[in-house]
Amino acid sequence: MHDNTLTDRTRVVRLPKRGVYDRPVIDAILDEALYCHVGFAVDGQPYVIPTIHCRVGDLLYLHGSTASRMLRALSAGVPVCVTVSLMDGLVLARAAMHHSMNYRSVMVLGQARSVTDPAERCRALEAIVEHVARGRWREVREPNEQELRATAVLSLPIEEASAKVRTGPPIDDEEDYDLDIWAGVLPLRLIPGAPISDPRLRPGIALAASLEGYSRP
Numbered sequence: 001m002h003d004n005t006l007t008d009r010t011r012v013v014r015l016p017k018r019g020v021y022d023r024p025v026i027d028a029i030l031d032e033a034l035y036c037h038v039g040f041a042v043d044g045q046p047y048v049i050p051t052i053h054c055r056v057g058d059l060l061y062l063h064g065s066t067a068s069r070m071l072r073a074l075s076a077g078v079p080v081c082v083t084v085s086l087m088d089g090l091v092l093a094r095a096a097m098h099h100s101m102n103y104r105s106v107m108v109l110g111q112a113r114s115v116t117d118p119a120e121r122c123r124a125l126e127a128i129v130e131h132v133a134r135g136r137w138r139e140v141r142e143p144n145e146q147e148l149r150a151t152a153v154l155s156l157p158i159e160e161a162s163a164k165v166r167t168g169p170p171i172d173d174e175e176d177y178d179l180d181i182w183a184g185v186l187p188l189r190l191i192p193g194a195p196i197s198d199p200r201l202r203p204g205i206a207l208a209a210s211l212e213g214y215s216r217p
């Protein structure tokens with residue numbers, strides 16, 4: 001494991017005390033986030049594409065159609081920036097300019113590679129499904145040859161990365177604490193709704209065990 005992911009490019013410059021370079025912190029944020037945003041440039045045009053990711057040890061895996069521009073560009077080795085953000089709360093200060101958000105976010109820089117080894121591809125696809133809903137892989141039909149041929153899998157090493165974390169109450173100017181204005185935090189989190197069965201679900205099929213008690217992380 002690369003324990004220290006700090007480089008000149010990943011050093012948090014604005015509010016550096018919020019920068020974290022410890023792999024356990026980075027990994028926990030990557031694991032809780034359902035999806036990431038993948039930034040890369042093609043012919044000078046930046047694109048930022050939302051995509052499911054998963055982490056296995058020191059690697060982030062992405063997958064998609066072999067026809068995807070994103071996956072074709074990344075497998076050609078263009079520099080990539082992957083970000084995830086978890087929103088933990090709205091921070092309402094007494095002063096307009098001190099409003100903020102509590103969050104945990106991660107940025108990973110590097111170059112992805114195309115995963116070609118069939119066993120690693122299969123493990124990565126399983127990990128992506130498990131990242132979305134733990135236990136789901138064992139409940140479903142495995143990919144067939146045609147589906148595997150149409151699917152690209154990429155890996156990105158988590159070597160150059162940073163986390164940035166804000167927690168706690170607002171930070172107002174000292175003289176503003178006497179104002180008669182409510183201030184504090186509105187916690188926000190991702191909460192699953194009630195599952196909606198597929199209208200074509202055959203009668204008598206019980207809810208997937210992987211959804212029982214679903215939560216992130």
Ligand SMILES: Cc1cc2nc3c(=O)[nH]c(=O)nc-3n(C[C@H](O)[C@H](O)[C@H](O)COP(=O)(O)OP(=O)(O)OC[C@H]3O[C@@H](n4cnc5c(N)ncnc54)[C@H](O)[C@@H]3O)c2cc1C
Nearest residue numbers: 035047049050051052053062063064065067068069070071
């Ligand atoms: C939460 C989430 C998870 C996803 N997970 C995956 C995944 O795991 N694998 C995967 O392959 N795809 C995933 N997608 C879809 C992904 O965002 C892209 O649409 C898809 O990968 C096609 O990429 P592309 O580079 O081939 O786009 P292209 O079709 O080549 O893009 C052409 C143009 O279409 C528009 N466009 C493309 N995608 C989007 C978008 N998402 N939103 C708005 N405009 C868009 C842009 O203008 C872009 O320039 C996910 C999307 C979301 C929102």
